[in-house]
Amino acid sequence: MKTIIDVKNLSIYYYTLAGIVRAVENVSFSIGEKEWVSFVGESGSGKSTVAYAILNLVPSPGKIVNGKVVFNGKNLLELDEEEMRQIRGKEISMVFQDPMTSLDPLRKVGDQIAEVLIEHGAEKEEAFERAKELLRMVNLPEDRINYYPHQLSGGQRQRVAIAMAMAFHPKLLIADEPTTALDVIVQDSIMDLIATLKSKGTSIFFVTHDISLAAERSDKIAVMYAGKLVEFGKVEQILDNPLHPYTKALLESVPDVWSERKVSAIPGYPPDLRNPPKGCRFHPRCTIFKIKKELHGICNELETELIEVEKDHFVACHLYRRR
Amino acid sequence: MSELLRVEHLKKYFPVKRSILEVLTKKEEKFVRAVDDISFSIERGETLALIGESGCGKTTTGRVILRLIEPTEGKIIFDGIDITKLGKEQLREIRKRMQMVFQDPYASLSPRMKIGDAIAHPLLIHGLADKEEAKELALQMLKRVGLTPEDEFYNRYPHHLSGGQRQRVVIARAMILKPDFVVADEAVSMIDVSMRASILELLESFREEYNLTMLFITHDIAVAKLIADRIAVMYLGKIVEIGPTDEVLNNPAHPYTLALIQAVPSIVKREKKKMIEITGEVPNAVNPPSGCRFHPRCPFADELCKTKEPELIEIGKNHFVACHHPVKD
């Protein structure tokens, strides 16, 4: 499969007044053509920060301290602002949890979609025709071009945001928790919509805190914990054969409508990333580490590395180290 | 088992704000029918989950039951007493026995009150303990909800705590009075996924210890399945289906329930076929559709649905549905 985007050794720190927050540490992965990869993790795990880093949009006081984001043979982190603008929205576009992030509350949605098109060289008439077409594509009636954002429901706004993101058939769509604020039925339809886009040739980088949402339509799942990518693999590999103790614990902690088992909580709390635990960042909460005495001195001392244990299935855990 | 709470024909209408022009021209006052004639009961020790999408009236129902807002019409009978008729002082008495766990642990604690004092305060309000005893009991409660070392947590302010920890404080404050009945309003929806299970475990442990009766309001059907004995589904201010959890989930009779369940993402059932295709979005509660409120979105709707409002009818043991054409499997 052709690789669309290749992220290597990405590290992002937030330089706050209270200290340096090591939000993302040494994260590497790649997304193939027409592939849907879902990044799963709790708030503060760094999943959204990774998403923003791809477009070099990490909010201040965050800084990309290391790493490469290779897209079309170019490292996006080295491009200047003008070159980056050409890529944003055109080749890689983004939708956010709150669709109002990308919508202007004071202007009709049609004008806003058309403007994006005109900016990139379309004629006015043609732009409005295309705006209507885009709205149809996201299952909204054409007359919505004359609506203001506040006249639409949350789900409809998210559709408009997606329509704008799709204006130029981007190679990659980054979706940062696009359904978190929505009700299940609307969420389901937005997920269907994103799946349709994928079938038309766009790769998807999907960020969610809900692993069951990632389970349904993704090709691959990446699990993040405390700024590290701890496991990465195909959906079946992650869900049916999870390797990392965190992934296992996470799967056991999530209630599921179709499962009869009881849920069990992950003990403890996520670490303070200003001062993350030494070695594996999960070891203070890891039940295996607690039981297996022979791991002491390893998990709490040595940094973990992401290794491929079977084809396409990566894990960063000392249990799977090649000895 | 005996009944602890019964709600009869409960209604809550909120007036829609009119502009000055509308007031001057004496335009008819409109109402949001947040809760529109619902009835149900909960047995002692039972947990009823009230599920539905945002705006369906589930949170309003919870607040009205505790009389945090006044009902427009209807009765709320708690342990044989109609609490809609109680005066201020009598209501205060009954509040010892009815408590609430709020959705937003950030907003439901005063930012300027130590969490220990917040937990001890209910005891002082009701004169159940003096200051020393209340502090002692609050410390025990902190330990009980897992905020240890408790004497250290006692003196912290809410902003020092994570969302999950705050929710433990909110639960501790509700439980210190050893209530009989608790309304838990989206108690885990603002908590990080990995913390949710532990909050649910905590609620479950109190439920066993105090033989709590719970009204568990949630939009998350997976959580409802985990914690509830029965499920009631609300749509636009009405209960459309109510029954034992497994019955409702496995044999949903209302097309809306079916649509809701099928939309829930699941790890276990990843591949799913669409059993039902519903269109559109939830309409406005100011002018709800005639007849069955779900008819504009329902694939099975016919003339009858447009004109006649369906009533709850029993289709299985304790399983009620308000639909002219219930789904059969």
Place this chain on the structure above:
Amino acid sequence: MEIITKIVHPIFEKKPGRGLLIFGLAIVIIVILMAIFAPLIAPYDPTKTSDDSFQPPSAEHLMGTNRLGQDVFSRIVWGSRIVLYVVFIATLLSMSIGIPLGLISGYHGGKIDRALSIIMDSIYAFPALILAIVIAVVLGPSPINTAIAISFVYVPTYFRMVRGQTLSLKEQLFVEAARAIGARDKEIMVKYILPNLAPTVLVVFTLSVADAILTEAGLSFLGLSVTPPTPDWGYDLRVGQPFLLDGYWWLVFFPGAMIMLLAMAFALIGEALSERISLATR
């Protein structure tokens, strides 16, 4: 008081307005120390007259002497006592009336609220100094009467601020939560709403003190505050004013400068605090 330490204590933390805060606090502390240790600091008896009238500032008389030959520096030092006394009594009085009324008005609403709001708004609409003059004239000149006159002017300031904040605070979820645990209205007001008002009250306090200093000076300038020969900045300013054209600038300059400096110091503290609070609540 915890709230005060929480805001004021980390003065040395780098936050916007830190410089202003330190500067303002320094001046206020100096003036307070001056008032406390007046007998030790002042070289002369401030009321004692002598034949050395209209002496310009010199080593002997740091700020010169006035028409009666009194030492201006000693009068400034002792005068700080009067200013602080009048101003603090006045603000404490207006706080103790304005805050409870605002709380009740905002929390209960209805008729009480409307009545109180109309009364307070009409006081507020009246020019402050004129109102204070009228009351001071009716009560007669004495420091405590001046304080009462001034307090009257600032009651509406506290009332309006507290009422407004209460209106928004009572809609907060934690107030509903307090009702859910069975708290009475009084307990909700005192335990849940009042502590959350503290930061804003603190800001209004410093700003109204700054304003009250000017009002006090105005009243004593008009001879409505203290009776001579009590040292008082505003009074000295007035007594010195006719001699300004004769070149005796020190009679006016020093009292005037002190009034301005102290008022400004409080205003700066107020500004810096309000900036901090808006940062903290963002």
